[in-house]
Amino acid sequence: MVTLEELKAVFKPKLKPIIWREDSLDLLDQSALPFQTTYITVKTPEEVAKAIKLMQVRGAPAIGITAGYGMVLALISTKPNTLNEAIEELVKAKQIMDQARPTAVNLSWATSRMLNFAKKKIEEGEAKSVSELIQLMKEEANRIYEEELEAELKIGMYGLEKISDGDTILTQCNAGGLATGTGLGTALAPVKLAHYLGMKVSVIAPETRPWLQGSRLTVYELMAEGIQVTLITDTAVGLVIYKNMVNSVMVGADRILKDGHVFNKIGTFKEAVISHELGIPFYALAPSSSFDLKSKVDEIKIEERDPNEVRTIRGIPIVPENVKVYNPVFDVTPPKYITALITEKGVIYPPFEKNIPKIIGL
Ligand code: MRU
16 A cells, blocks of 8 residues: 555645735635636635635535635734624524525535634633634634645545556546645545556546536646546436446545435536446545534435526526526435445445544544
C-alpha cells in the first residue's frame, strides 16, 4: 500500500476554491465555471448562506468548510460586546446557514462543531474575551479545512487499492477538489493520486443535468490535471456499464446513514443499480463528517430546486414555457447496491448496520 507520506509528497493542489483572508472569505464562483474564473468575497453568515444557496460554493465538504468560516464571520461582522452576545450571534448564524441547503449533512455538522467549540472554550475559561474567542474560532475553522484535506488523502490512499493501472472510473456530479474546497476531492481522490503516481487512469463523467456539475466542473478539473476524461450524457450511463467501458464506479456522498443508505447527486442511484446488476463494483467515498448515524432514511429532506434549472440551459429556454417540472437534485441509494464505502478511517464493507458504527465510531 502506498503510504500517506508518499501521497502528501505527490499532491500539489491546482485549484484553490476557498481562501480565508482573516476577516473575509473568498470563494471560487462555481456557478461561473468553466467560462469565468472569478472569486466572490463573503463577510457575513447571510452572504455565506446566499453563496451556498446559489451554489457558488457547492459539494458537501466545501459547504461544511465554508460554513465553519461563516461562524467566525458571524463574530467579526457583528462585533458582540460580551461572550453571551457572541454565543447568541453564533446560534443565529447557525440557523441562517443550516437552512441554505438541506441534504448535505456537512453543513450542520460544521456549524454545530463551531458552536460547541465556542461554548466549550468559554466554559473552560480559555476564551476570556470576544477577541480571544474569535482567534480560537479561526484556528478551529482552519482545522476543519486541514482535517478535510488529510481525510481526502487517506480516502485516496484506501481508494487506490481499488484501482489498477489502465482503469476507467465512472463518477457522477463533481466530487473533486472543487466540491471539497481542498483541490483534491473524495470520489476523484484515488484517480488523481493514481495519476500523480504515474498510473494511466481515465474517468467517464456524466453531464449531471440540470446544473451540469459533470460537464462544467469535473471535466474542467480533470482536464486541468491532465487526466483523461470522457463526457457522456446522463442517459448513456447504462450503455457504458453494459459495454464494459468502466472498471468501477466511484461517487461522493452528501449524507450516509448508519444502515448504509447513501444520499448523493441525482443519478447516483441509477449508476448503483446498473453496476450491481452487471457486476461492476460501486463505491461511495466520503469523510466521516458526511455520516449521519442518527437519522432514518425517510427523515432526510431531498432538496428540490428551481424548475427553471430544468426548463433552461444556462438561461436559454429549451422546453415549452411553464411546463410542470419536478427537480429533485439528490437521490438515495439503498445499501444492497453498494460494494463498499471508502472513508478516511478505512474501507467499510457490508453489513453496514454493523460495520459503520464500528469504523466511524460516532
Ligand atoms: O448539488 P451539489 O453540486 O452540491 O452536489 C454535490 C454532490 O452530490 C457531491 O457528490 C457530494 O456533495 C460529495 S462532494 C465531495
